[in-house]
Amino acid sequence: MALKHRTKPSGAPVRRLRKTKFxxxxxxxxxxxxxxxxxxxxxxxxxxxxxxxxTLFHWAVSERKLGHRIISENPRxxxxxxxxxxxxxxAPDLSxxxxxxxxxxxxxxxxxxxxxxxxxxxxxxxLVRAMRD
Amino acid sequence: xxxxxxxxxxxxxVESFDCGDESLNRYLKRHAWVNQAKSSIxxxxxxxxxxxxxxxxxxxxxxxxxxxxxSFPRKAVRGLPPYDLPLVLLARLAVDHRFARRGLGHxxxxxxxxxxxxxAAEIGSRFIVTDACRDRxxxxxxxxxxxxxxxxxxxxxxxxxxxxxxxAAVEAGKGGx
Numbered sequence: 001m002a003l004k005h006r007t008k009p010s011g012a013p014v015r016r017l018r019k020t021k022f023x024x025x026x027x028x029x030x031x032x033x034x035x036x037x038x039x040x041x042x043x044x045x046x047x048x049x050x051x052x053x054x055t056l057f058h059w060a061v062s063e064r065k066l067g068h069r070i071i072s073e074n075p076r077x078x079x080x081x082x083x084x085x086x087x088x089x090x091a092p093d094l095s096x097x098x099x100x101x102x103x104x105x106x107x108x109x110x111x112x113x114x115x116x117x118x119x120x121x122x123x124x125x126x127l128v129r130a131m132r133d
Numbered sequence: 134x135x136x137x138x139x140x141x142x143x144x145x146x147v148e149s150f151d152c153g154d155e156s157l158n159r160y161l162k163r164h165a166w167v168n169q170a171k172s173s174i175x176x177x178x179x180x181x182x183x184x185x186x187x188x189x190x191x192x193x194x195x196x197x198x199x200x201x202x203x204s205f206p207r208k209a210v211r212g213l214p215p216y217d218l219p220l221v222l223l224a225r226l227a228v229d230h231r232f233a234r235r236g237l238g239h240x241x242x243x244x245x246x247x248x249x250x251x252x253a254a255e256i257g258s259r260f261i262v263t264d265a266c267r268d269r270x271x272x273x274x275x276x277x278x279x280x281x282x283x284x285x286x287x288x289x290x291x292x293x294x295x296x297x298x299x300x301a302a303v304e305a306g307k308g309g310x
Binding site: 005009066068069083091097098099101103104105106107108109110112113114115116117118119120121122123124126127128129130131132133 | 139140172173174175196197199200204206207208209210211212213218224225227239240242243246247251254258260261262275276277279281282284285289291293295297298299301302303305306310
């Protein structure tokens with residue numbers, strides 16, 4: 001990668017960007033994981049590791065912010081959706097607004113009956129298909 | 134036809150949407166974006182045909198609600214948890230008539246279920262409620278929605294689906310049954 005340096009006009013004050021130190025206490029298992037990942041990814045420094053991890057995390061956060069789901073797919077086409085609770089906090093689909101609904105007394109009685117069943121109804125075939133599709 | 138379902142965006146082309154029901158058309162064209170972006174009254178998800186990006190061919194609107202425990206008739210509260218009951222309100226669901234009978238409604242309601250499951254896992258909700266048009270009751274019943282008795286006389290019937298039933302459907306789907 002070629003780095004281009006932009007020179008300031010003479011006389012202008014030179015501002016250096018300060019790098020921030022990032023220090024973390026890792027549990028032994030996490031430390032082993034970091035070392036293994038660095039080796040697998042052929043990363044030589046912790047800074048490079050952190051920079052790559054940050055890029056990936058930033059991408060994941062921005063995807064969930066857009067409401068996109070993050071999916072892995074194996075060669076057979078089986079899909080798994082990433083469910084990472086911290087990411088779900090930024091997902092817009094969970095920020096559903098709250099509204100009020102008007103109920104009649106008979107509706108509330110009927111609703112109480114439906115909602116207080118110890119066991120929910122088994123799913124219909126169409127519902128199972130909807131969740132599988 | 135490749136379909137994408139995502140949240141409504143301001144630039145989406147909604148003007149040509151026609152599901153045959155003027156109130157549902159008008160909601161999408163005039164109110165959905167404002168309600169989502171400014172008033173926080175409901176979030177609208179749209180189905181977009183990838184071959185004509187930006188053109189909305191179906192949509193649904195969701196919101197959260199709850200039923201205060203003290204609003205239930207005293208004799209009906211036995212068996213209910215001692216809290217208000219949180220729920221997902223499926224406020225609207227419509228498909229453009231030019232794309233009817235192609236499984237788009239199925240795709241939309243599948244997404245409703247997935248969002249409801251995630252909401253239940255993250256912030257808690259017990260069931261989904263929708264006000265179904267009389268001629269759509271059978272369609273919702275195929276997914277397990279049950280009528281809530283006592284709806285005021287009108288064009289719609291309030292219907293109920295337990296989140297536990299949707300969870301069971303996910304498990305059943307994993308088992309390949």
